[in-house]
Structure formats: C-alpha cells, structure tokens
Amino acid sequence: MPSKSKGAPKAKEQANTGSNPSSANPSNINPKTINERSAYRYEVGNPLASKKSEVGGVQGLSPTERATWTNLTYVRKAQDQKRLPLPNKANKDLWKSINESGVPLRGLDELEGLKFPGNKIYDWGRDRAGRDIGEYTPEQFKKRRGKRLRVTQLEVLGRQFQALRRKVGGLATLEDEEIDKERIRREELAKLRMELYGEKTGTYAQDPEWDDIEPVAQVEGEGALASIAYSDDYAEAMSYLRAVMAKKEHSPRCLRLTENIILMNPAHYTVWLYRFSIISSLNISIKNEIEWLNKVSLAHLKNYQIWHHRQLLLDHFYPLFDPVDGQPATADNSEEVKEFALSEMGFLKKMLDEDAKNYHVWSYRQYLVRKLGLWNLSEEIGYVETLILEDVRNNSAWSHRFFIVFSNPAHASSNPEIPATKFDPKVPADVTEREVGYAKRKIEEAPQNQSPWNYLKGVLARGGKKVEEMEEFCLQFVNKLGEAEEEVTSSHALDMLAEAWAEKGEKEKADLALRRLAEKWDRIREGKEKGGHAALIAPAHSYSSATSRSFHPPRPQKNLHSFGARREGRNRSKTDGYPPRAGDESASKARKPGAEHEGAQGE
C-alpha cells in the first residue's frame, strides 16, 4: 500500500538529488489533495525518476546516478521478495552506496516510469459518487480511511460472532443480546459499505438469522428473453426464497420472507403456494392469516392468487369446526360456522364494493357457500338481491342467484349432478314459479337487459317448463310484428318468442320473429338468426325429457345429449321443419347434424 510509505524525507536529502520537481517544492509540503501528496512523496522517494525521464532513460544519467538508481531498484525488489541473495561483501557495498546517495530506501514505486492518466502517481479509484478519491483533501481522505478501518473492525467482530455461534451450536442458543449487537454491527457495516463503495448490502445478508442460507441467485445470462431488471431487494429476497424452498424449510422466518416477496410482487404464485405450505405445517391461526390477507387483498384488488390462498386456508381449517351430531358443520347447524361465514361475507362485500363483477371474488363466494352450507342463510340471499337492486344488469349477481337457488341440496339432485341447462326433477315447482316471477319483474325494469332473460331461460329449463308459457309475457315487449308500426322494446323477448312459437309449431310466426331480428332488432346476430344451422334455433330446454321419462344417471352420454333429449317425444317436423326460409338449401343441409344426432341417440 502506498500509504505505508514512511514519513516525508528531509528537505536536505531532497536537495542532494539535484532534482527539483514542482510537486516537491517546499510550498507543497502541505498538499491540497491526495494526488498532490502522492506526487510529492513520489518525487521524494524517487529523486532520479524525473531526471531519468528528462534525459531519456537510464542511459542519460551520470554513472553515479545510474549506480544509485540500479542499487535502489535492486534493493527494493529484493526487499519485496524478503531476501537479499548477495555475498556479504557485495551486500555491504550496496548498502554503503545507498546510504551515501541519501535516497530514502522506502518510497513510492517508480512504476516503470509510467504515470496514470492525468499525470497521477497512483490511481486511488473513485468513490460511489464517481469522484476521484485522489482529489480528496487529506482531511476527507483521513475520514474515509477511518471508515475503512471500521469496516475491517466490524468484519473481524462478525467473524468472532460466527465462531461463537458455531461453538454454542446455533443461533437459538446465543444470548439475544449477542444477536442484537451483531445486528447493530451489520447495520453499521451496511451503512459504511454503502457510503464507501455504493455497495448495497441486502436485508437478508445483513440479518444474522439468515447466515446459514446460501442464497441462490438467478443467472440466466445475457441473451434471456423477456427479462426483468429486478430491484436489488427483490432479487435478494428471491435468491433466499429459492434456497429455502429447495431445503423445504417451513419456519417463521420463511413465512416473513414470503410476506416480503408478496408485498413486492403479489402475482407470484410460487410464493403463495409456499406460504400456504408453511402455514399448514406450522399450524398458524387462520384468524391472523386472514386478517393479513384482507389487507393484501384490498391493496391488490385484481390479484387472484389471494383467492386460491383463502380457499386453501379454509380447506385446511374447516375440519376444526366441530361436527354437529356427526354431520359436517354448516351455517344451519353451527353458530361458529355462521359467525365465520358472516365475517367472510363482510370482507367479500368490501371487495365487491370495489368491483361488483370481480370474477375471483364471486368464484370464492360460490366455494364458500358450498363449503359452509350457506344455502339458506338469509344474509347471503339478501345480499345478492341487494346487488341486483343496485344494478339489475350485474350478471355475476344473477349467476350467483342461480347457483344458490338451484344448487341448494334441498332443491337439486346431487347424484349425479345434472347439467345446469337440463331439467332437474328435484326442483320444487314453487321455487321455479318464484324464480320465474322474480326474473319477469326484473325484466320489466329494463327489458333489453339480457341477464334476467338468460336467468328466465335457465329457470324454465331447470324447472322443466315450456318456453311457450312465456309467450304472453314476451308479447308485452313486441308490438305489431312485421307491420309498419312495428315496435320492439326487447330483442330478447323477440328471440324468446321465436323459440316459443317454434315450440308450438307456429313456424311462420317464428320465422317472422327471427327475420325481424336479423333485419332490424339484432342485426349483428344475423348469421345465427338467418344462418343455416336451423338446429340451433330450437328451444334449449328439455321439458320433454322431464315429462316423458326420468333422468338416467348411469348413461350420461345419452341423456345429456342436448339435441336428442330435447326433441324426443315431440313432433320432429315442428322443429326440423323450421328453417327461417322453407326450402332453403343451406337450411336443409344444416338440419342434417340434428338428424344424425337423433339417430345416435337411439331412444
């Protein structure tokens, strides 16, 4: 280290060399910068250096000067190698010559006569701000040196801490005070490293608790596609995550690690899945986790990992609800479940207040209803009704209503489950009536709103009712069809009328309805309305299967066959003779699939 150069040589010695470099000028004995100081020391230590370059090399020096230079160079090199392999006599002569020349034995190396750019003797490097350290004042330099010494000191203490830790057999057996001291030391160390070198010490690298983990960094190489310039914090946390996941470690510190990463990147499915595995193995209370989760959810409304996490939590903790009389606990038989359900619903309301159609929130809600048996919970039904009251077009709310009404085990066959578009003989007639009435009332509020129309169709199919029963209801939205003063206030009504009339065999009227949809009221669907696929225009419900036979569970491929099931037991010509334009080639061609399917049905 150049700074080890011992004190400034005496001015007298300097004068002896006969050289007079500017930096060695007595006026510069108090140099302003470290570079100046180095230059001064260099000149003092190498009195022949300037002269040598002035006269064009060693050859230009006087014989005495040359001998001094040679001797000095020799001694310095030999000194470096910690040996002087000369016979005693030669050794003695050498030292005599050196002593007589008055040149300091120790000094800054000559560096083969080369200087650094900017005529610097030594390159001190740059500090974190990019400033040349050589341009520091000696005062600033001294301060920096002090910091560097402190770094070394802290590192030594850190090694002692590690040794102690190994000796006592781990962190757990160490005094808290010791750990805290080390923590404080590392904080200081990190601060110093940042100040000195702009080097960021990661949070985990600083924490004694993570000393035993060798982080696994992401090294993809330069050419990686769609790469991300991660923040240091994220990259560090992820490299610790990889390491602990590989070890399958499930510990409180890993739980904290997952929280940290989730807050930086909540869309990280890996961390969520790992978090759940930690929670289940540590058996952390669901209450704490849900409280935390709620905060994360409200901060990241679009995130969907939270919902799967929530479901995993509930699956894991549900068995803790005490079964009632050997039956699984539900909101109907257990106050505890009901209370939990209500708190969940309170939170879900907050989420739906932000986005009433959030798909993942609704999916979780459906899961919750099944899991906790909330079918008859008045709060649940009431809430959905409130949402429909607020926005009659909220299809998610309609969809949920259909689910709670028609998947309610009291109203639905469960073994096997009957597809949603098919008749379920277990649905009570009064439920069907009630729901038909509800849909009708909602349609009247805004007849062009498709949600209640779809709902109505769904209820009719589920309840095994004919679409033609809706004819009168639909007609209030369709006036003077096909006439000059034609008035339609709902294209969905017209569509349902087409279905109802087709069902009744009133082909011409059905044809007219579809034509008017294609021509005026619903032109974008002209392809479907006028198109060749006549089979599609037939009513979708399966009332006939409801009235003529019961559902055959073991042979779903026959019964679930939509075409066959629908047509069976009815006058085929009514449906099949129903292309929009009779005799149209494409229509008859397209009827083929239906016919074939019916053949396959074989019933």
Next chain:
Amino acid sequence: MAAGRGGFGIGGPDSELIDEEFVHDTSSPHVAAMVPDLFTHPAPIVDPLRTTTSQAQKETVNECLPFLADCHQPHNDHGVSQLSRPRHAAFVRKWLDQRMSRHFVAVDASRPWFLYWCIESLDLLGEDVSQYGDRLVQTASWMQNPTGGFGGGFGQTSHLATSYAVILALAIVGGGALYDVIDRRAMWKWLSSLKQPNGSFAMATGGEVDVRGAYCAAVIISLLNLPLELAPEHCNPPGFNLYTGLANYVQRCQTYEGGISGKPDAEAHGAYAFCALGCLSILDSPDRIIPKYLDIPRLVSWTSSRQYAPEGGFSGRTNKLVDGCYSHWIGGCWPLVEACLSPGGETDSTTSLYSREGLTRYILNCCQDTTKRGGLRDKPSRLSDAYHTCYVLAGLSSAQHAFSYSEREGLEPWGVSSHTAAEQVFGEVDRVGTLHPVYVIPQSKVVAIKQYFASKSGF
C-alpha cells in the same frame, strides 16, 4: 385467459374526452356510404334505466364510435383501417428483447407468457421468428424444473399455464433442438401428480383446479405424445388415466346461460369457454364430443350474445364490455362450434354464426394503437400490451379464415383456408397468418412437433 394478463397498463386517454356531440353527428354522407349504419349508430334498443353497467356500456360505445365511423387512419373503401404491421412487430420485439424495468416485477411469474404472446404475434404478422431459437432454448431451460414442468422463471414452482406457454413458444420456432429442451418423462410424472379425482388438473402442486388446467394439460399431453397412463406412483383407481373424467369435468362447467365457467358453480366466461371447447376437441372429434358433453343450442346462444353492435367486438360475459382479447377467446370458439355442427365434413363457409365483418372492424379500427407505441389493445381507452396484441391478432386470423375438420388416418384433421364467401372488409395486405384452432399456433408447427414426438417410442 385472465390468468395470464399482464395488467400493467397505467391508464389510457380519458374517455370523457370523446365528444358526445361529435359521436352522434352522422351528417357525413361520406362515412355513411362506407360503413354500414349498424356500426355507426348506437343499438336500436337502449333501456332508459341507468345503472353502473349501462353507464359503462354507453361510455364504451361512445368511445368506439369515432373509431368505427370516421377513422382518421389510412383506411380502405370499407372504412376499415390498415394493419400497422411494422409498428406492432416492433412493439412485441421490444418486450422480447429489451430488459423490462424493475416496475414490471409483477410479470416475473408470467415471463413464459411473454415468450408465447410475442413469438406468436410476430409469427402472425409474418415476421421471421427462427432467430429467437437459441435464446429461447436458453431462457426456457432456466424455467424448467427437474421434477417436471416449467415455472415462471428460475426456481419458480412448475405451473400448467407457464408450461403450456413455454411449450407453445418452443413449438412455434420449432426444430429438434428446441423440442429437446422439454424433459418429457419428468413432464409426464408431474402431470400425473396434478391429475385430480374430479377429472381435471391442478394448475400446480397445491394449485387451483379449473378448466384452464383441463385445456393446458390436454394440449401438453397431445403435443408431446405423452403416455396416458398415470406414472406408477400416482396410479390409484385402476384404469384411471390422464384423460379420465376430463370431459365430464368440462361438462360440469357449462352454466345455465350456456357458456362455460372457470369451475363448476361459477359464471360463464369467454376465456374458459375457449379452454373447454379446446380441451374437448383434443379428446375427440368436435362433432362427436362437444354435443356429447355440452348443450349446443345454449352454448351457441351464449357465444353469439358475446358480440355487440355497434362495437362489433366480443365481450367475455353477459353485460360486460367488449374487449379485444375476446376476439380470440370467443372468436376462437367459433371454428370449434362450427365443426361440431358439421359432423365429419367441411364447415359451411358461406355462413358464419357470427359477424366476421363486425369483429374485423372492431379489431382494425378500435384495437390498434396506431401511434409510435404500436401494439394492440382491449379498447381505444386502454394501452396496448403483449397479451392483447397476441389474442387480438389471433382473433383477426380466425375472422379472416375458414376452418374445416375431417378425420383422415394419420393426418391432421383440421384444415385452414382463406374465408372468401362473405364480403371482405379488410385489404388482402392485412391478412395475417393462420392458426390451428385448438393449439393457437400455426398448423404446420402442430404437425411438426407431433411428428417429432410420435417417432419417439417411450421416453
């Protein structure tokens, strides 16, 4: 697919800036002559009752009408904008090539999706993607886990969606060196571990079970020609294999509306509808399997209802807004639905069950970012992103082409040709590449990867 959405837009132009007076000004005869009034006027029936939904719908119509009726971009005689190919290509290349800033950390688990979205977009735009081969191999290798499957990145848990995306990206570029990145035996074991008693698949170990899993798994199994038997350590009920109960699971996802939900009990949704039909169409010929498990008339009714006028685009659910990405999720259902209505033969290409014209207009006039930024988007007020660029272009491809299905021994049954029957509103220069309707990568690439693995007996 909602799962894959980037969702990192930082807001778009305020839709309130669109002048309502201007929107309803239809006095320009020039415009009227070019664009059918179906696409220049609000729908014929609009209920007076105002709710949050109707407000949002009205705003969207007002936002789209200027783009549909009076486009300021270069357009053809039909009033349809041209496809800004170079800009869109540059946009997706940027996502692939440039390092995303630290602010994109949210997509750290979705990087495989970016590989697929960007490479497929370039392919559809007619760009050469072979140059990405080496870097793709390198990138994908880091994402693969020795225990099978690909995660979102190095050290991330394997996931069906990310595995699907990586495999498709490798398949698009194609070639043995790329296919061989995939550890098929490990993939098979991993898939066996994800198989659920209900027939579907978990997206990851401990992950969610939904219809995406059914589709992604079927794509992986069929492209890689994996054995259907479960790996020995997972072989519980005898005879239960990777495909057992899969179609039944899909069936349980059809809702009273006729559409398909992500999982039983939920609301019908466009992205899941595509996954459901895609999955079924892998298991068997669509004309056999789709009617066997789904109620076709209800399905068609719901799918058809997804298209709106005057916008022309598709929405993902009843009473939700049009969004460019459903050009694929819903648009991509149509070839599968049409194939199931035309058993064992060509689909009737003269009629379409949806308005190809409407979809084309929405895509080219409303979904293109024609500024320097490039890329395609959800709707005019949203920023373009890689996800929408891919699926809007895929939807455009579907609207521009006709599909046929016919089973021939040992040959790929799906055929794709230009859709020529109806009046074509887009210029021939704006025709994009073709896609396999199930795998959503080019037909030839499906054939190539299947052939490669068909020749591999065992592992």
